[in-house]
Structures are given as structure tokens and as C-alpha cells.
Amino acid sequence: MDALDVARWQFGVTTVYHFLFVPLTIGLSVLVAILQTMWHRTSNERYLKLTKFYGKLFLINFAMGVVTGIVQEFQFGMNWSDYSRFVGDVFGAPLAIEALVAFFLESTFIGLWIFGWDRLPKRAHLASIWAAAIGTNLSAYFILAANSFMQNPVGYRINADTGRAELTDFPAVLTNKVALITFPHTLAGSFLVAGSLVTAVGLWHVIRNRGSADTGAYRFATKFGSWVVLVASAAVLFTGDIQGKIMTDVQPMKMAAAEGLYTTESPASFSVLTVGSLDGSREVFAIKIPYLLSYLGTGDPNGTVHGINDLQAQYATQYGAGSYTPIIPVTYWSFRFMIAFGMAAGAIALLVLWSQRKGRTPSSKWLLRAGLAMPVLPLLANSFGWIFTEMGRQPWIVFGEMLTRNGVSRSVSLAEVLTSFTAFTLIYATLAVIEVKLLLRYAKAGVPDVSEEHPIDDTHDDAERPLAFAY
Structure with missing residues (x-):
């Protein structure tokens, strides 16, 4: 630390x-x-x-x-x-x-x-x-x-x-x-x-x-x-x-990380629940909705969503060596x-x-x-x-x-x-x-009692009345 x-x-x-x-x-x-x-x-x-x-x-x-x-x-x-x-x-x-x-x-x-x-x-x-x-x-x-x-x-x-x-x-x-x-x-x-x-x-x-x-x-x-x-x-x-x-x-890395999507997919499914390794790289069990991730990311049910591995390689080339995940x-x-x-x-x-x-x-x-x-x-x-x-x-x-x-x-x-x-x-x-x-x-x-309060007179100048905290 x-x-x-x-x-x-x-x-x-x-x-x-x-x-x-x-x-x-x-x-x-x-x-x-x-x-x-x-x-x-x-x-x-x-x-x-x-x-x-x-x-x-x-x-x-x-x-x-x-x-x-x-x-x-x-x-x-x-x-x-x-x-x-x-x-x-x-x-x-x-x-x-x-x-x-x-x-x-x-x-x-x-x-x-x-x-x-x-x-x-x-x-x-x-x-x-x-x-x-x-x-x-x-x-x-x-x-x-x-x-x-x-x-x-x-x-x-x-x-x-x-x-x-x-x-x-x-x-x-x-x-x-x-x-x-x-x-x-x-x-x-x-x-x-x-x-x-x-x-x-x-x-x-x-x-x-x-x-x-x-x-x-x-x-x-x-x-x-x-x-x-x-x-x-x-x-x-x-x-x-x-x-x-x-x-x-x-x-694009944020969307791939939201799904734990390591490989580029077209179309891409959205997993409601996934059981796997802690870093998400290995999937054991998943409940998926087909085409949903593609639609969420691109507006096209068959759209391409880039995966973490491909984006990591792209960023390493663009920004230099290191982890961008x-x-x-x-x-x-x-x-x-x-x-x-x-x-x-x-x-x-x-x-x-x-x-x-x-x-x-x-x-x-x-x-x-x-x-x-x-x-x-x-x-x-x-x-x-x-x-x-x-x-x-x-x-x-x-x-x-x-x-x-x-x-x-x-x-x-x-x-x-x-x-x-x-x-x-x-x-x-x-x-x-x-x-x-x-x-x-x-x-x-609960709600306050307002029965004894009087509405404000829009035409009356009440300059002598002191400030009142209403609560």
C-alpha cells in the first residue's frame, strides 16, 4: 500500500x-x-x-x-x-x-x-x-x-x-x-x-x-x-x-469491462449473471440475453463490441506499455x-x-x-x-x-x-x-399544523415584522 x-x-x-x-x-x-x-x-x-x-x-x-x-x-x-x-x-x-x-x-x-x-x-x-x-x-x-x-x-x-x-x-x-x-x-x-x-x-x-x-x-x-x-x-x-x-x-474499454468481454464479438450477448474466475477471464456458468450487449453499445443487435484483449493491445500500441484494463x-x-x-x-x-x-x-x-x-x-x-x-x-x-x-x-x-x-x-x-x-x-x-397561519398579503408592507424561520 x-x-x-x-x-x-x-x-x-x-x-x-x-x-x-x-x-x-x-x-x-x-x-x-x-x-x-x-x-x-x-x-x-x-x-x-x-x-x-x-x-x-x-x-x-x-x-x-x-x-x-x-x-x-x-x-x-x-x-x-x-x-x-x-x-x-x-x-x-x-x-x-x-x-x-x-x-x-x-x-x-x-x-x-x-x-x-x-x-x-x-x-x-x-x-x-x-x-x-x-x-x-x-x-x-x-x-x-x-x-x-x-x-x-x-x-x-x-x-x-x-x-x-x-x-x-x-x-x-x-x-x-x-x-x-x-x-x-x-x-x-x-x-x-x-x-x-x-x-x-x-x-x-x-x-x-x-x-x-x-x-x-x-x-x-x-x-x-x-x-x-x-x-x-x-x-x-x-x-x-x-x-x-x-x-x-x-x-470502448468501459463497455467491454461492464460485460467482462475479453474477445471481440458480433453480435454480443449481455450476461444477467455470470459465475467464473475472479477476474472474469474464465466463465463457468452464465445467463445471457442474446444480441443485447450489441444493441446497448451500438444500437444494432448485430453490432460489433470490441473485447478487452483487443483494446488492451490497441492501447498498448497507442499509449505505450502497461495495463489499460x-x-x-x-x-x-x-x-x-x-x-x-x-x-x-x-x-x-x-x-x-x-x-x-x-x-x-x-x-x-x-x-x-x-x-x-x-x-x-x-x-x-x-x-x-x-x-x-x-x-x-x-x-x-x-x-x-x-x-x-x-x-x-x-x-x-x-x-x-x-x-x-x-x-x-x-x-x-x-x-x-x-x-x-x-x-x-x-x-x-408528520406534516405541520398550518391552520393558524395566515396567507401573506401581497399588497401589505409588513416592514416592521421580524424575520421568521418557518421550520
Whole structure:
């Protein structure tokens, strides 16, 4: 074990942990905005209660996401200074815009939304949550544009004197074909997470608090969340299909690693389950779907999918001697776990909707257990998706330009990286306990009582009234 190994583990752990909060923040910001819009248009207290209820869960998650995201920025300078030096000119533009425009828009209007319930006119207050939601999604786009450069470098040139990548075409970076499909795929995955949380919490209250005055609100939340999950599941499949074809075009080794395909095949089958050697090079038993891998990779059921051995030989000739094959068991199983967990969430959403058909009230304990598992399933799917995306690119940190081993900080020792890794892990474990306890506490508390609240008078200047925190 050396500093490179620990630095990779640290970045992987902190990134996946941070990404547990990101999709819920992205998806829930929009769903809360939709619920408030429904209240604004109908004046139905049910939607106001749900807006404040899920808005509180959104704020808890948003705060944790901000805290854990700060560590990501530090790591570029701490453990990956050579990488930062190489891509700094390219990454500077999208990440600066993300911080100065998207995050500023997001954080500012979240503040207005929190403290504006008793101060802002209804339309202005509604606009603030929509502005925050738009800022959240814009933030995701600029970050994904930077990450997509690592997958498919465009809009740059290599300065031979400094050995750095220099930005030459910023629009090309923003319109990278990897970014253009990764963004909607990430959004769909985010709505899958957010819809699952809305469904799980609503279902728990429907079953555990049957006959309460707010049962109608919880029933609506359960149906609303389930439909969001189903639509998001369809969007994930559609965008994932396109993403697979683009991935095969720009990173054919990643698609071959996703299947553990060592020899070039035309047509190529997709294995649902394979039992074999640990590195996947020898197959003992497999359940395969003929033609599917060819279609996923090329759009043609009879298309050619290049194998690991042929691509390894090609890359060795193109980039020099060395291994250009990622860890096959990781890519193979993370790809399948990503699909399986996402599909499981969609299946549970169908069961939840079926259980409430024609006004029925669900009561099954098994359905409740399945519903409570819903938010975890798409979170796992998102996490395995990112693990596949990043591990499948290895050994490159910037595909075709910089190997991961060349991006680590050369002045940082093994002891120093171990110290920071241990500290971050302990801090993140503490934050995880706090996050879960807060979410469970406020989710169990149920929707707030808004019967004594008064609607904001759009024409009255209430300048003397102090700021009020609505939660």
C-alpha cells in the first residue's frame, strides 16, 4: 500500500458519501417547488402542509450536502495536485461558474425561501424556491461538464512547454456529448431518489396513522411520489441507453469491462449473471440475453463490441506499455447493481400504486417494509453508477491524457494521507448518524399544523415584522 492507493480510497469514499446527498437535493428541490406551486394555485392546505413537511427534509439534506461537498474541493489540492495542475485551466471555468452563479443562486434563494414565509409576497416566495431548484440543477450541470472532460476530453490543447491542458473552446466543454447525456441521466436518477423518499414517508404515515386528519395528504404524497418514481425510471432507462452508446464510442474499454468481454464479438450477448474466475477471464456458468450487449453499445443487435484483449493491445500500441484494463469484477457487478436497484425501486412504486387503487388503504406490513427500503435502493443505484463510471475509466484520470498514478501529489506521504483519510471517515460517520437521526425524527413527526397561519398579503408592507424561520 502506498500514498496513491490511500488517496484513491479517500477520494472514492468521500465522493460516494457526498453523492448520497446530491441526488436527493436535486430531485427534492423541484418536488417541493411543485408542491408549493399546487398550494399557490389551489390554496389547498394539504399542499402547504406537504410543502413545509418535505421542505424540512430537503433543508436537512441540503445542509449535509454542502458540508460534505467542501471536502471534495480540498482534495484536489491536498492529494491530487499534479492532476489539478494539469486540468486547472480547463476545470477553472465550469467550476467557477458553478460556484459564482449556480451555487450563489441556489444558496441565496434558499435563504429567502426559509425566512420569507411571513415576509415575501406569495408569488415572490414561490419564485424563490423555483430559483433555488434551478440553481441546484445548474450546479449539477457545470460539475458534470467538468467530470465529462475526464471521460471525453474536448476543447483543449496540451502546452508542450508546461505539460498542462489549456482551454481553447469553452462551448465545446459545455456541449461535450458525454455531459449532454450524463446530465439528464443524473437528473432522472435524482428524481428516482426524491420520489422514493416522498413515497416511503407518505406510505409509512398512511399505514401507521390510519384514520388521522392528515391521511388524505399522506395518500396524495404516496401517489405523487410513486408516479415520480415511475416516470423517472423510464427516463433513467431511456437516457441510460443513449449513454451506453456514447460510452462505447468514447470509452470502448468501459463497455467491454461492464460485460467482462475479453474477445471481440458480433453480435454480443449481455450476461444477467455470470459465475467464473475472479477476474472474469474464465466463465463457468452464465445467463445471457442474446444480441443485447450489441444493441446497448451500438444500437444494432448485430453490432460489433470490441473485447478487452483487443483494446488492451490497441492501447498498448497507442499509449505505450502497461495495463489499460480496469478492475473487471468491480465494473461488472457495479453495472448490474446499478440497474437492479433502480428497477427494484420502480417495481415497489407500482406495488404502492396498486395497493391504493379505487380508494383502497394499504395495510400490508410487507408493503411497508418494501416502501421503507425504497429511498435506499435508488441511492445504491446512483452510487454504483458513479463507481462504475469512475472505476471503468481506470487507469486514466483524464482519458487518453493522464494516468491516475501521475495525478497524485508527490509531496504528500503515506502517513499524511492516512491521517486525513481517517479523520474524514470519522467525521463522515458522525455526520451520517446526525443526518439519519434528523431525517427520521422529522419524518416521523408528520406534516405541520398550518391552520393558524395566515396567507401573506401581497399588497401589505409588513416592514416592521421580524424575520421568521418557518421550520
